[in-house]
Amino acid sequence: MSRLFIYDGRTFPDPDSRLTIDEVRRQLSDFFPELANADTREERRGEDTAYTFTRRIGTKGGGRRRRRPLTS
Numbered sequence: 001m002s003r004l005f006i007y008d009g010r011t012f013p014d015p016d017s018r019l020t021i022d023e024v025r026r027q028l029s030d031f032f033p034e035l036a037n038a039d040t041r042e043e044r045r046g047e048d049t050a051y052t053f054t055r056r057i058g059t060k061g062g063g064r065r066r067r068r069p070l071t072s
Contacts, residue, residue: 007054038054
């Protein structure tokens with residue numbers, strides 16, 4: 001049984017079977033920084049296990065910005 005890692009339609013081989021899934025994700029985040037906060041989904045594919053990383057959708061930056069009132 002081998003592990004496959006999928007991100008953005010690309011499949012990556014297992015870099016080291018001793019690494020945890022989070023360690024592999026962190027290693028891939030060196031090349032794809034958006035993976036630092038990615039979600040992981042596990043799926044069986046015959047004898048193999050595929051782990052799909054997906055970006056989390058969120059807002060970038062801090063809190064809410066206040067709108068300034070329009071002046072005439």
